[in-house]
Amino acid sequence: MSTDQSPAPETSVPTCYRHPGRETYVRCTRCDRYICPECMRDAAVGHQCVECVAEGNRGIRRAVPRTPIGARGSTSAVPVVSYTLIAACVLAYLAELASWRVVWEFMMLGRGLLPDGEVGGVAEGEWYRLFTTMFLHQRGGTFGITHILFNMWALYAIGPALEQVLGRWRFLALYVLSGLGGSVLLYMVGAPSASAVGASGAIFGLFGAFFVVGRKLGGPVGPIVVLLVINLVITFSVPGISWEGHVGGLVVGAVLAAAYAYAPAAQRRLLHIGAPLLTLALLTALVVVRTAELSPSVG
Structure with a gap:
């Protein structure tokens, strides 16, 4: 089968x-x-x-890296703000070499007679001079090109380290407000016709900030103290240097850095935003008061 x-x-x-x-x-x-x-x-x-x-990784919220003072860690190792400020100062210097009017029209001046016979200065409504002066440098005179060379070297040497710790916007605010602080102190206590140019006020602000942040983070601060002392001695011993610009920048830079570095974690964001705004408001108020004193009375 x-x-x-x-x-x-x-x-x-x-x-x-x-x-x-x-x-x-x-x-x-x-x-x-x-x-x-x-x-x-x-x-x-x-x-x-x-x-x-x-698909699973897209649903994971990654932690944002933070610096010791709470700033966002940069994804780029390039100190963009520091290099941009250096480039701006160099371009302004080249413009000075091309025309002497650049210095007269944008330098810090309280109230004085300009080469064209007109009266100008901050007291005459030219408030921009308080800021533009920090991008100008001497073309000749006692210091010549060494003026811009030293300031740009200092910005290149300590700017990137501060920018990395503070974050870009805090660093930029500190630099600009330090330069403004130097201009305002000169405007307040200097002669009305006193003039000045240079990023030195902002650079001294970086010196002060570097010291404050270094102390907070436990880093070596001896070299910056030596550099600061040497520059202060030069400031008060060499004629023709605006001590007001240097001291004003130093004070503002140190105070802002203290607000950044020592802010309690719970109020850190509030203080990091509020401190620059408060500093700007205070400096503006001082300028308004001084302008009222220098403006000619009406009637």
């Missing part, structure tokens, strides 16, 4: 969903698709495919 034996059914071998030519019996624990060793990613349980891993 013969029996009819039918052939066994063919069974297909599973292959990787991304590489159809590769046999595999491993499935992704999330989507259940077959994956080859190249497409496997270790998971808490079993393995997952590359697409499921990527």
Whole structure:
């Protein structure tokens, strides 16, 4: 008696969903698709495919790196603000070399007679001089080109380190407000016709900030103290240097840095924003008062 034996059914071998030519019996624990060793990613349980891993990573909120004082860690190692400020000062210096009027029209001047016979200065409504002066430098005179060379060297030497710790906007606010502080002190206590140019007020602000932040973080502050002392001695012993600009910048820079570095964590964001705004408001009020004193009375 013969029996009819039918052939066994063919069974297909599973292959990787991304590489159809590769046999595999491993499935992704999330989507259940077959994956080859190249497409496997270790998971808490079993393995997952590359697409499921990527999908899971998109749902993870990554922590933003912070510096010791709470600033966002920069994703770039390039100190953009420091280099931009250096470039701005160099371009302004080249403009000075091209035309002497650049200095007269943008230097710090309380109230005085300009070469064209007109009376100008901050007291005459030219408030921009309080800011533009920090980008100008002497073309000749006692110091010549060494004026801009020293200031740009100092900005290059300590600016990037401060920018990294403070973050870009805090560093920029500190630099500009320090320069403004130097201009305002000269405006307040100097002769009305006193004039000045240079980034020295802002640079002294960086010196003060470097010392304060260094003390807070436990870093070496001896070199910056020596540099600061030497420059203060030069400031008060060499004729023609605006001590008001240097001291004003130093005080503002140190105070702002203290607000940045010593702000309690709970109020850090509030103080980091409020301190520059309060400083700007105070300096503005002083300028308004001094302008009222220098403006000619009406009637």
